Amino acid sequence: MTDASKTRREPPLSPFLSVWRWHITMLTSIVHRVTGVGLYGGALIAAGWAVSLAMGPEAYATYKSLLGSPVGLVVMFGLTLSWTYHLANGVRHLIWDTGHGFDLKSANASAVFVLAFALAATISLFGIAAMTGAI
Amino acid sequence: MTSYRTPLSRARGLGAAKHGAGHWISERVTAIALVPLTVWVAYAVLRLASGDYMTAAHWVADPLNATLLVLTFAIAFLHMHAGMRVVVEDYIHKTLSKSVLLLLNLFVCGLAGALAIVSILKVAFTGAGAL
Numbered sequence: 001m002t003d004a005s006k007t008r009r010e011p012p013l014s015p016f017l018s019v020w021r022w023h024i025t026m027l028t029s030i031v032h033r034v035t036g037v038g039l040y041g042g043a044l045i046a047a048g049w050a051v052s053l054a055m056g057p058e059a060y061a062t063y064k065s066l067l068g069s070p071v072g073l074v075v076m077f078g079l080t081l082s083w084t085y086h087l088a089n090g091v092r093h094l095i096w097d098t099g100h101g102f103d104l105k106s107a108n109a110s111a112v113f114v115l116a117f118a119l120a121a122t123i124s125l126f127g128i129a130a131m132t133g134a135i
Numbered sequence: 136m137t138s139y140r141t142p143l144s145r146a147r148g149l150g151a152a153k154h155g156a157g158h159w160i161s162e163r164v165t166a167i168a169l170v171p172l173t174v175w176v177a178y179a180v181l182r183l184a185s186g187d188y189m190t191a192a193h194w195v196a197d198p199l200n201a202t203l204l205v206l207t208f209a210i211a212f213l214h215m216h217a218g219m220r221v222v223v224e225d226y227i228h229k230t231l232s233k234s235v236l237l238l239l240n241l242f243v244c245g246l247a248g249a250l251a252i253v254s255i256l257k258v259a260f261t262g263a264g265a266l
Contacts, residue, residue, distance in 0.1 A: 033222060036215075036218045036219075036222075037219070037222065039215070040215050040218070040219055043208075043211050043212065043215055043247070044243075044247050046176075046208075046211075046251065047208070047247040047248070047250055047251035047254075050204075050208070050250070050251040050252075050254040050255050051250055051251065051254045053188070053191055053192065053195065053254060053255075053258055054253075054254035054255075054257045054258050056188075057187075057188040057189075060187075060188040060191065061187070061188060064187075068184075080177075083173060083177070087170065087173065087174075090166050090169075090170070091170065093166075094163065094166065094167065097163060125177065125181070128181060129181055129184065132181060132185055133185040134180075134181050134184035134185045135184065
């Protein structure tokens with residue numbers, strides 16, 4: 001029995017963030033979670049929309065004007081961005097589940113693609129909304 | 136004392152969730168269903184955003200729209216519940232706070248999901264004309 005065995009530190013149970021170099025696949029992983037939690041709130045807003053519709057024209061008009069207010073539009077923009085991201089990255093995860101695209105090069109490339117897609121799709125959707133008079 | 140249990144038997148139930156594949160698979164199955172359903176919802180939001188109550192009520196009263204809305208709400212709330220459950224299990228380790236948050240997650244998803252589906256069905260069955 002040596003002294004070293006007595007003072008041995010507990011080994012870390014999981015990789016600790018402080019010694020890891022920040023890379024894009026880490027970013028896409030945590031953003032998937034964050035947008036998922038954001039969309040949780042979005043689904044509650046959607047449920048509120050359904051309830052307001054069932055309550056009648058006045059409640060519906062009030063709810064719709066809330067969603068169309070400046071704060072509402074910021075929330076809608078965030079939710080749209082969360083949805084396009086979570087959708088694209090979710091498909092990326094489903095492809096990984098089949099065993100494809102998991103090597104470093106593909107994972108980095110698909111990460112860039114997913115981020116670019118989410119931004120482009122969100123801007124396009126808001127462009128369409130502006131053109132069709134939705135906002 | 137020698138254990139005669141197999142390594143698999145000893146490992147079972149030791150994960151944070153106490154169970155395994157069923158949850159993982161249902162998360163994937165709901166995810167696949169939500170790909171077309173949420174794209175359809177985005178189209179619906181764009182359509183209904185420029186309309187008023189009557190536009191929305193008539194749109195929801197269409198059987199296909201009502202069916203897809205009910206399915207979307209049901210599957211989305213299942214998927215949300217599964218996702219939030221993993222988040223809680225990953226970050227909250229005290230048994231009491233973890234149990235409270237898991238229950239809260241279940242009840243919020245159950246209540247909001249049921250409210251949304253009943254509301255859609257009410258509009259679908261009684262229509263805008265009932266008002």
